[in-house]
Amino acid sequence: DGGITQSPKYLFRKEGQNVTLSCEQNLNHDAMYWYRQDPGQGLRLIYYSQIVNDFQKGDIAEGYSVSREKKESFPLTVTSAQKNPTAFYLCASSIPDRTDTQYFGPGTRLTVL
Amino acid sequence: QKEVEQDPGPLSVPEGAIVSLNCTYSNSAFQYFMWYRQYSRKGPELLMYTYSSGNKEDGRFTAQVDKSSKYISLFIRDSQPSDSATYLCAMSPNSGYALNFGKGTSLLVTP
Numbered sequence: 061d062g063g064i065t066q067s068p069k070y071l072f073r074k075e076g077q078n079v080t081l082s083c084e085q086n087l088n089h090d091a092m093y094w095y096r097q098d099p100g101q102g103l104r105l106i107y108y109s110q111i112v113n114d115f116q117k118g119d120i121a122e123g124y125s126v127s128r129e130k131k132e133s134f135p136l137t138v139t140s141a142q143k144n145p146t147a148f149y150l151c152a153s154s155i156p157d158r159t160d161t162q163y164f165g166p167g168t169r170l171t172v173l
Numbered sequence: 174q175k176e177v178e179q180d181p182g183p184l185s186v187p188e189g190a191i192v193s194l195n196c197t198y199s200n201s202a203f204q205y206f207m208w209y210r211q212y213s214r215k216g217p218e219l220l221m222y223t224y225s226s227g228n229k230e231d232g233r234f235t236a237q238v239d240k241s242s243k244y245i246s247l248f249i250r251d252s253q254p255s256d257s258a259t260y261l262c263a264m265s266p267n268s269g270y271a272l273n274f275g276k277g278t279s280l281l282v283t284p
Contacts (some may be wrong), residue, residue: 093271098211102275103217103263108271118271148214157268161194162207162217162219164216167215
């Protein structure tokens, strides 16, 4: 089955700790994205990558970092510099020139205690 | 002003009703318009995709784009309890760009 997987589904961390969220896809998509979703806020773009070894900041990149060493993987690190990290994090992927192919993973709910 | 505006609801309708969900936007460069459905604690799934103006129909769902008014709609006919979810509109100026999302409208279809 082709798709996007995110792990873990729920993640708890203490304040001040860095944490890395996993996103893997086997759709052979070149483009990958990270969004953050808060209640009543919709989805906001954190980072995106159109190709391996290249990525760009989205609207709310502060306190986050990413890497894109493999086509299939786009991990997101939430650093201690992120002021309010508790949120639902969604990864997506697409064919770069085909917006209608942007599909989402199941999400990771991060709670910082 | 946020680029994409969407009434968060909640919108409650009886089973079988016609549902109308709407978004307005301010960026006239938007050309690609999408509707996603999101069940609680799940990732959004793509429902409808429209390029530029016009209508698109898929089963019980119809997407409408009016670029002159900067207004898009999603109609759901014969609504079912399984349609209860949050509906997100999304749009972008060019294919392949990251999407601009509305806040989502929460829909409840009661039996």
